[in-house]
Amino acid sequence: MQLETYISDLLYRYDCVTVPGFGAFLTNRVSAKIHESTHTFYPPKKVLSFNEQLQSNDGLIANYIAEVEKIPYNNALNKVSKQVRSIKSYLIEGETIQFENIGELILNSDGKIVFEPSNHINYLTDAFGLSHYSSESITREVYKEKAEKVESVAPIALTPEKRSNTNWLKYAAAAVLVLGLGGYFGYNYYNNSIENHNQIAQEEANAQLDAKVQEATFVISNPLPAATLSLEKQSGNYHIVAGAFRIEANSIKKVNQLKAKGYKARKIGVNRYGLHEVVYSSFETRAEAQRALRKIRREHNRDAWLLIKKLD
Numbered sequence: 001m002q003l004e005t006y007i008s009d010l011l012y013r014y015d016c017v018t019v020p021g022f023g024a025f026l027t028n029r030v031s032a033k034i035h036e037s038t039h040t041f042y043p044p045k046k047v048l049s050f051n052e053q054l055q056s057n058d059g060l061i062a063n064y065i066a067e068v069e070k071i072p073y074n075n076a077l078n079k080v081s082k083q084v085r086s087i088k089s090y091l092i093e094g095e096t097i098q099f100e101n102i103g104e105l106i107l108n109s110d111g112k113i114v115f116e117p118s119n120h121i122n123y124l125t126d127a128f129g130l131s132h133y134s135s136e137s138i139t140r141e142v143y144k145e146k147a148e149k150v151e152s153v154a155p156i157a158l159t160p161e162k163r164s165n166t167n168w169l170k171y172a173a174a175a176v177l178v179l180g181l182g183g184y185f186g187y188n189y190y191n192n193s194i195e196n197h198n199q200i201a202q203e204e205a206n207a208q209l210d211a212k213v214q215e216a217t218f219v220i221s222n223p224l225p226a227a228t229l230s231l232e233k234q235s236g237n238y239h240i241v242a243g244a245f246r247i248e249a250n251s252i253k254k255v256n257q258l259k260a261k262g263y264k265a266r267k268i269g270v271n272r273y274g275l276h277e278v279v280y281s282s283f284e285t286r287a288e289a290q291r292a293l294r295k296i297r298r299e300h301n302r303d304a305w306l307l308i309k310k311l312d
């Protein structure tokens with residue numbers, strides 16, 4: 001089993017991937033930046049880190065392995081534990097553990113795990129397809145300063161051209177003024193006429209509407225009572241899985257059986273393998289789901305497991 005492959009898959013969707021008994025790989029989003037000396041632009045990304053203190057099993061990686069390899073949850077958890085024991089033995093012997101596309105792990109002199117992240121993959125899906133690039137610095141020219149220098153050396157003098165026959169310009173200006181005033185008063189008169197016509201038409205329409213309303217007014221002496229429907233809609237990203245079925249009819253039968261026993265069972269769709277998934281119930285928080293899972297395993301189904309999935 002290639003544990004780093006499953007960790008890498010989950011880092012695209014989650015900010016924390018815990019390997020039980022070993023530690024947690026964390027991601028922290030950083031904004032786009034520019035390197036001032038090299039003029040290189042870097043897109044936003046997720047920066048990886050490792051915390052050896054977070055070793056409690058949250059069910060994330062074991063559930064994912066169980067779903068991908070189509071094995072029971074406990075078997076997947078045992079495979080993870082076996083892999084962790086092997087990794088720790090290599091670290092104790094002084095070897096460097098290379099997780100492809102994630103980073104390197106090594107023990108320091110104090111017996112603590114030191115993590116060096118890899119920069120080959122950006123786990124931020126929002127920045128998919130973006131890569132860093134370099135650009136030459138832009139030299140901006142200040143044309144205003146150049147113009148001032150030219151004018152100071154060779155000032156430009158403007159001499160108006162003399163015209164002998166300018167009487168026709170006076171007549172043209174007077175004609176434009178008369179046409180403009182006539183158009184202005186004509187436009188105002190037209191607008192006033194339109195407004196008066198619209199006001200009269202609106203008053204007539206309102207009077208007709210009032211008459212129709214008075215004719216159609218009536219009172220219901222015995223109105224029907226209002227019907228109120230109360231529908232409970234399940235929500236949450238934490239689901240306790242009862243089973244997955246190749247035939248849809250079998251999944252419907254399983255839902256009816258669980259509902260008969262008092263569970264809020266339902267189908268949550270088809271997984272990547274074409275199986276119809278049936279859950280006991282869905283929950284908003286991991287704590288609620290874990291409590292319900294322990295009770296179901298104790299009272300009804302030891303093979304039930306927790307699925308963390310955002311439904312559309």
